[in-house]
Amino acid sequence: MKIVVLGDKDTVLGFRLAGVHETYSFEDTTHEIERVRNKIMELIEREDVGVILITERLAQRVEIPDVAFPIILQIPDKYGSLYGEEQLREIVRRAIGVEIKR
Template sequence: MKIVLMGDRDTALGFKLAGVHEVYAFEETALETDRARNKLKELIEREDVGIILITERLADRIGLPEVTFPIILQIPDKFGSLFGEEQIKEIVRRAIGVEIKR
């Protein structure tokens, strides 16, 4: 199964260097938002994609469908999290049952 990232150019570059299988970068324009929405639909339909990482800001712009597979995870971008640290800790705790402590 492949891990795919969707996000801004800087985030995409970082994850590509880290070895993520496929990365897709999108700018903050209406045309790019439509392109990102179409790419997400395409990725969801592919059988070889297991995890889609998407930056919170991009997910906020395009909206996320309710799917059980592949797993879609929202991640912060270079500007930080839209949700804040405490909310991310709570999401992780509910998802995997482990509390993150400093």
């Protein structure tokens, strides 16, 4: 199964350097947002895609379909998380049952 990354050019470049082979970069324009929607639908239909990583800022601009497979995860971009540290702690606490403290 493949991991696919959708995001801004800098975030995508980081994942390419980390070894992710299939990445797509998009700019924050109306035309590009329509391309993102189309790309997400295309990736969902493919059987070889297991995980789609999409930056939080990009995900805010498009409606993420509620599908069981592939797994679609929102990730921070080069500017950091939109949700803030406290919400990230809560997500980790719910996911693994451990509270992270400073």
